[in-house]
Amino acid sequence: MKPSKRAPRKAWEVFPGKNTFYCDGRLITANDKTVLCITASLISLTTGLFLFNDYRITLRDQPYGVYMLFACLLLYFFVMLMLFRTSFSDPGIIPRASSSQSAQVERQLIDADVRKNGYTGYKPPPRVQEIEINGVTMKQKYCFTCKIFRPPRSSHCSICDNCVDRFDHHCPWVSYSSSSS
Structure with missing residues (x-):
């Protein structure tokens, strides 16, 4: 008897947010569908x-x-048609850091703080990190829930419990989001 190989789990199967997936992960929506019903x-x-x-x-x-x-x-x-298309599309969810990735980021930040200030105790990661893109300095905020530095225009949504890219297009009236494309 051959040992059975487990198929790798898809990202949506282990997704930590408050979302519901349909059609093998092709459709995504928030848990609360009453708002979508009210809008329709x-x-x-x-x-x-x-x-x-x-x-x-x-x-x-x-x-x-x-x-x-x-x-x-x-x-x-x-x-x-556009309401339902928007409702079931991905809003631009930024993946969370795995526990090993978040631990590595924290270690790097603590090491940088120790080198810079000589501080040896634990303190949480800074809330802002400055990066340079094409000669322009931009600030990235740290999300303590997702354990990542978010890109500009993104924010953490308390409804779907994810960091969402282009948060200004994330709308609860369509029960989720608008397309991030």
Whole structure:
């Protein structure tokens, strides 16, 4: 009998955040799906109210009313498609450091502090690290949860419990995020 080789686990199977994965890790969403349902319901409700109230008058008074119905339904389906596409896409999650990586970063920071200041006791890593990119000095903040220095424009999201790249596009109304592309 041959020993069975365990297939390597995929990154999404060991993902530490508060996310739910579908379709073998191709779709990702936050645990709380009620916000997505509320958003989809509000879009559907306003479209329905338009069709029930305003469209009836347009259909009765204008000869192009059927075209307006087609345009309205086309826009509705496009908006819903983009909502679900955005909802189930990756927001740009920055991977957390493994325990060995975080220990190495802490050792390097402590060693640098000892060389610089002669300090020999333990203190937590600094909250900011300065790096130079193309001659421009940028500050990276340290995330104590993910144990990484985050790039600019990223922040830790308390809803999905991950550091998210381009946090200014991370939206709870779509139950997760917008695309990071």
